[in-house]
Amino acid sequence: MTKTSITVEHDYFTDKDVVRSEIDDASLHRSEFDAPPSGGTPIHWHAVGMYIYITDGMFRFQDPATDELHECIPGTKFVIPERALHIEEEHNGYSAIIGFTKKEVPQPFVRAPSELEELLRKENLETA
16 A cells, blocks of 8 residues: 655645645645535545645544644645545534645545555556
8 A cells, every 4th residue: 555645734824825826836726615514534545636725723634654643723734645545533614725736636536445455456567
């Protein structure tokens, strides 16, 4: 299983316009998002990388590669690379500015670890 590194930087920003410029300057695809409260999502991955800047509320997630639990509050930037496994914890909603690495976000957005294992197996067979 691939272990791709998730990064978290607290107190990274105070100005939303600076965040918007950073995302645009990096040629990412910007979206502003209000997440409703959630009971969490079991271990999963996405077929897109995400640069997430929390602007309101708190987002909590676990990084199974490090066993760390991250509490991301306003001013926090975290990066979840494409294919990085993570666990969304229960939260009461949050707002964020997100930079996606792809213009069209592949669906389904949330993918099971077994799908990643199969994808990696196929890729290994193709390169063998």
